[in-house]
Amino acid sequence: xxxxxxxxxxxxxxxxxxxxxxxxxxxxAVIDTPAFMPVGTHxxxxxxxxxxxxxxxxxxxxxxxxHLWVRxxxxxxxxxxxxxxxxxxxxxxxxxxxxxxxxxxxDRRKIDDDGxxxxxxxxxxxxxxxxxxxxxxxxxxGSDVAMVLDECPPGGADRPVVERAMRRTxxxxxxCLATTPATGQARFGIVQGGGYVDLRMTHLQTIAEMPxxxxxxxxxxxxxxxxxxxxLVGELGAAMPRDRPRYLxxxxxxxxxxxxxxxxxxxxxxxxPTRNGRNGQAFTSRGRVNIRQARHRDDSxxxxxDCTCPVCRTYSRAxxxxxxxxxxxxGPRLLSLHNLHFxxxxxxxxxxxxxxxxYESWAREVTKRLREGDxxxx
Amino acid sequence: xxxxxxxxxxxxxxxxxxxxxxxxxxxxAVIDTPAFMPVGTHxxxxxxxxxxxxxxxxxxxxxxxxHLWVRxxxxxxxxxxxxxxxxxxxxxxxxxxxxxxxxxxxDRRKIDDDGxxxxxxxxxxxxxxxxxxxxxxxxxxGSDVAMVLDECPPGGADRPVVERAMRRTxxxxxxCLATTPATGQARFGIVQGGGYVDLRMTHLQTIAEMPxxxxxxxxxxxxxxxxxxxxLVGELGAAMPRDRPRYLxxxxxxxxxxxxxxxxxxxxxxxxPTRNGRNGQAFTSRGRVNIRQARHRDDSxxxxxDCTCPVCRTYSRAxxxxxxxxxxxxGPRLLSLHNLHFxxxxxxxxxxxxxxxxYESWAREVTKRLREGDxxxx
Numbered sequence: 001x002x003x004x005x006x007x008x009x010x011x012x013x014x015x016x017x018x019x020x021x022x023x024x025x026x027x028x029a030v031i032d033t034p035a036f037m038p039v040g041t042h043x044x045x046x047x048x049x050x051x052x053x054x055x056x057x058x059x060x061x062x063x064x065x066x067h068l069w070v071r072x073x074x075x076x077x078x079x080x081x082x083x084x085x086x087x088x089x090x091x092x093x094x095x096x097x098x099x100x101x102x103x104x105x106x107d108r109r110k111i112d113d114d115g116x117x118x119x120x121x122x123x124x125x126x127x128x129x130x131x132x133x134x135x136x137x138x139x140x141x142g143s144d145v146a147m148v149l150d151e152c153p154p155g156g157a158d159r160p161v162v163e164r165a166m167r168r169t170x171x172x173x174x175x176c177l178a179t180t181p182a183t184g185q186a187r188f189g190i191v192q193g194g195g196y197v198d199l200r201m202t203h204l205q206t207i208a209e210m211p212x213x214x215x216x217x218x219x220x221x222x223x224x225x226x227x228x229x230x231x232l233v234g235e236l237g238a239a240m241p242r243d244r245p246r247y248l249x250x251x252x253x254x255x256x257x258x259x260x261x262x263x264x265x266x267x268x269x270x271x272x273p274t275r276n277g278r279n280g281q282a283f284t285s286r287g288r289v290n291i292r293q294a295r296h297r298d299d300s301x302x303x304x305x306d307c308t309c310p311v312c313r314t315y316s317r318a319x320x321x322x323x324x325x326x327x328x329x330x331g332p333r334l335l336s337l338h339n340l341h342f343x344x345x346x347x348x349x350x351x352x353x354x355x356x357x358x359y360e361s362w363a364r365e366v367t368k369r370l371r372e373g374d375x376x377x378x
Numbered sequence: 379x380x381x382x383x384x385x386x387x388x389x390x391x392x393x394x395x396x397x398x399x400x401x402x403x404x405x406x407a408v409i410d411t412p413a414f415m416p417v418g419t420h421x422x423x424x425x426x427x428x429x430x431x432x433x434x435x436x437x438x439x440x441x442x443x444x445h446l447w448v449r450x451x452x453x454x455x456x457x458x459x460x461x462x463x464x465x466x467x468x469x470x471x472x473x474x475x476x477x478x479x480x481x482x483x484x485d486r487r488k489i490d491d492d493g494x495x496x497x498x499x500x501x502x503x504x505x506x507x508x509x510x511x512x513x514x515x516x517x518x519x520g521s522d523v524a525m526v527l528d529e530c531p532p533g534g535a536d537r538p539v540v541e542r543a544m545r546r547t548x549x550x551x552x553x554c555l556a557t558t559p560a561t562g563q564a565r566f567g568i569v570q571g572g573g574y575v576d577l578r579m580t581h582l583q584t585i586a587e588m589p590x591x592x593x594x595x596x597x598x599x600x601x602x603x604x605x606x607x608x609x610l611v612g613e614l615g616a617a618m619p620r621d622r623p624r625y626l627x628x629x630x631x632x633x634x635x636x637x638x639x640x641x642x643x644x645x646x647x648x649x650x651p652t653r654n655g656r657n658g659q660a661f662t663s664r665g666r667v668n669i670r671q672a673r674h675r676d677d678s679x680x681x682x683x684d685c686t687c688p689v690c691r692t693y694s695r696a697x698x699x700x701x702x703x704x705x706x707x708x709g710p711r712l713l714s715l716h717n718l719h720f721x722x723x724x725x726x727x728x729x730x731x732x733x734x735x736x737y738e739s740w741a742r743e744v745t746k747r748l749r750e751g752d753x754x755x756x
Contacts (some may be wrong), residue, residue, distance in 0.1 A: 042704040043697075049708065072675070072700045080678060080696055088692050297450070300458060314466045318458055319421075322450045326420040329707055330427065 001243055003213040005186040010214075010245055016359040018237055018264040021351045024214075024245050026144040027184040028084065029059040029092035033245065033266035034350050036257065036343040037062045037094060039274060043077070043087040046274050047333040048340070050089040056309075056337075057344040060092040060144070062269040065137055066101035070120045070127075074140035082142025094188075094269070095143035097134040099150055100218075100250075111151060113168060131175035139182040147216065147249075148176040150190040155223030162194035166203050169218075173210060186213035188247060195224055197235055204239055214245040214267075221251045221270075230259040237263030254283055254346055254370055258363040261350050268347075273339030278332040280324045283342045285366075287373020289317075291335065296321040309341035379621060381591040383564040388592075388623055394737040396615055396642040399729045402592075402623050404522040405562040406462065407437040407470035411623065411644035412728050414635065414721040415440045415472060417652060421455070421465040424652050425711040426718070428467040434687075434715075435722040438470040438522070440647040443515055444479035448498045448505070452518035460520025472566075472647070473521035474627075475512040477528055478596075489529060491546060509553035517560040525594065525627075526554040528568040533601030540572035544581050547596075551588060564591035566625060573602055575613055582617055592623035592645075599629045599648075608637040615641030632661055632724055632748055636741040639728050646725075651717030656710040658702045661720045663744075665751020667695075669713065674699040687719035 002009045007027040014021040024031040038045045038053055041064045045053050053061065063083050068074065080086040084093050102109050102118045109118035115130030131149045138146035149172045151165040169192045176187060189212035193200035208215055217236060220229050233248060237260070240246045247267035248260050257268055273283065282289045284304035289296075291303070302312040303320065311320075311334045323331030346366075353362035380387045385405040392399040402409040416423045416431055419442045423431050431439065441461050446452065458464040462471050480487050480496045487496035493508030509527045516524035527550045529543040547570045554565060567590035571578035586593055595614060598607050611626060615638070618624045625645035626638050635646055651661060660667045662682035667674075669681070674695040681690050681698065689698075689712045701709030724744075731740035 042700070042706055044701060044704070044706045044708045047707045047711070049692075049712075067704075071704060072696075076676060076696070079676060080694065086694075086697050086700075088697070298454060298457060314427075316458065316464075318450075318454070319464050319466070322420070322464075323422060326422070326445075326449060328420055328422045329425045329710070330422045332707070333425070333711070334427075 003186060003244065004211045005181060005213050007184050008186045008213055010243065012242065014355050016354040016357045017262065019262050019350070019354045019359040020264055020266070021354045022245070022266055024266070026060075026092045026186065028144055031059045031092060032351060034257070034261045034347045035060065035267055036347050037267065037269040038340050038343075039064075039269055039271045040087070040089070042067050042071075043083050045336075045340070046278065047329070047336050050087060052337055053340065054090060056340045057348065058091070058340065060094055060267075061089060062094045062096065063141065063143070064101060065095045065098035065134065065141065068141060069098060069137050070122050074137045078140040078142065082140075084142065092144040093142075094145040095138045095141050095147065096249075097147045097149040098129055098137065099134065100152055102129055103152055111168075113171070115149070131172040132179055135176050135179040135187075139185065142182070143185060145186045145188055145214070146182075147188050148173045148190055148212075150192055150218050152192065152219045152222070153194055157194055159196060159199070162192070162196060162199055165194075166192050166199060170203070170206050173207060173212075177210060177212070188212055188214040188216045188245075190216045190218040190249070191236070192219050194219060195228060195232065197232060200232060200236055201239060204236055208241050212244070214247055215240055216247040216249050217265075218249050220248060221256075226256070229256070230263075233260050233265065234263045237265060240264060254343070255367050257343075257346060258350065258367050261347075262359060262363055273343050274336045277336035277339040280331070280335065282335050283339050284373070285342075285369065287370050287375070287377055289377060291317060291320050291331075292324050293321075303338055304342070307338065307341065307345070309338050311335070311338040311341070381564060381622065382589045383559060383591050385562050386564045386591055388621065390620065392733050394732040394735045395640065397640050397728070397732045397737040398642055398644070399732045400623070400644055402644070404438075404470045404564065406522055409437045409470060410729060412635070412639045412725045413438065413645055414725050415645065415647040416718050416721075417442075417647055417649045418465070418467070420445050420449075421461050423714075423718070424656065425707070425714050428465060430715055431718065432468060434718045435726065436469070436718065438472055438645075439467060440472050440474065441519065441521070442479060443473045443476035443512065443519065446519060447476060447515050448500050452515045456518040456520065460518075462520065470522040471520075472523040473516045473519050473525065475525045475527040476507055476515065477512065478530055478628075480507055481530055489546075491549070493527070509550040510557055513554050513557040513565075517563065520560070521563060523564045523566055523592065524560075525566050526551045526568055526590075528570055528596050530570065530597045530600070531572055535572055537572075537574060537577070540570070540574060540577055543572075544570050544577060548581070548584050551585060551590075555588060555590070566590055566592040566594045566623075568594045568596040568627070569614070570597050572597060573606060573610065575610060578610060578614055579617060582614055586619050590622070592625055593618055594625040594627050595643075596627050598626060599634075604634070607634070608641075611638050611643065612641045615643060618642060632721070633745050635721075635724060636728065636745050639725075640737060640741055651721050652714045655714035655717040658709070658713065660713050661717050662751065663720075663747065665748050665753070665755055667755060669695060669698050669709075670702050671699075681716055682720070685716065685719065685723070687716050689713070689716040689719070
């Protein structure tokens, strides 16, 4: 069915319990879900070319509005044809609102009901982010999906702080929707509410009633226990609109994805596969592998014998370990690439398990294998 | 015609003045010359995959014996099938003798007539490099071409110092030849003699009389004036054996290559295209471009509009500059790739100019354009 923004549609093709396989169509791409969006903070998925990211199967990536706004600037990117053209990415793009990064500037920012005043981490320049500027900057960036400006309270925040953040997020969502949308740019609302299930459910209802093209869950993976997140996402997933894409922001590990897919989530983004890859950690079908460990020194087997990615087809653990030991930048590049393939494969396998109505048992088995593998690696 | 080592042959196909187009065949590759060998110090051409290096047209790369000997170790690489298999490089490999790196350890090494004692730059471990160990380590590395251990005196060394280094290099060359060669591994001799033309000519004659598969000029680009190197290589080129490959070690800029090709040199290696690429300097048909400069900020044109490499076909100067400004590792990767394409293209164009008997005028014109471009960039 069509979404509120012209050019966008969303169809749920198959369901298995609460898990679902769907298709999100944007003017630039067709995204089969569940789908993981690689993170390209500065209009670059770290170390990789767009064609390498493309080859993993990813069809939507995420770029960070705050970072691109402060450098090289939204107007420059607009003149260069938008982020996708600037970086040569041939598919869809989602941009965050910039809020999350601004809040992490800690003592360099001040939030009020109208927006956030902050100093750039680059040159200390005073800047102002409001719901309207967040949408304006994202309009310049030319993403397929723009996120509303929300207030994300710190993990473990007291109830009154969370309630104030919810109220602001609601008011700002309305202001974002009141701006003139860019052609071919959808808008997703964001649900806050911290770790309080009643606040979360109330806020979900508020956001779901607004004419957004998708609904996102914000403020997860901010330090709360993993089991609490899985449980809360489980409750929320059951109550999220069925006819629009559901996006769990900034999450997570392979196990987190499997749990959330089982709760009905469609879209994910996270820095883990690229960040951990840069640091020498590979995600494999048998758990995490730290390639720097001495045990891999003379090991001619691939990172993951079940993986068909170019890294696993070409290089041994011995060589990958050597690259990290020698500080060769090919190492971070290859592990990032493998990890993105792993995440993409995981979501494809999830889709396949949903289609054959065996998601729950499949996910339980995979999660068990991943956890046992992690333990053996220690 | 066949070279002394079975499986190797060398044919001069075309000559134009002293410049020549030839073909070196090794058990692993066919190398059309003039050819530039990208440097893969630690069994990795920095930032690039073997298939990317392959796509530039390079058919022989260089790896550094010293670095691989101290980490991960020659025996480990041998167990992993040799450097080519270890790193996944499908063509030929040349290894240096390790001497050059050991000499650069300065106060950590001591040279005598039998060899060099030094301490590893990694763990301070005392090690001993002799002509025999240099050949043994290279045998483990499994290169197509092994270089003899030579003594390379510092640039500007006094005549007696240079003479002693020559004598040692000659004696060591004989000892290298006396070792049992590995199957499918050729050996190149090295000519020393510093900046003294008479010493150089005498030593060339000595080395050329030995049954090496190729003759290399060592000890250039060690701080001497560029014009002096060009002149001396000119004299030496005229006297080098016609029927064997001629290799100018560690040189150089595009202008250096054009001058040396005109003097009859066939093979080159240098860190410039990859090292300068990592630092933001691109070699283009109109001189060097420093992509970090503000002038490229909003420039949607490619690095080099005459270049057909994947970088120039895909990315703008504005984007490449942004990658460097943001510290994104894709920037060093892409500029290294472009620069290797530029060097490979340059040698291919040189070959073509030789074949159509217009090398001198072509090289003069290209050199002029490169120099004028460099001046405009300042």
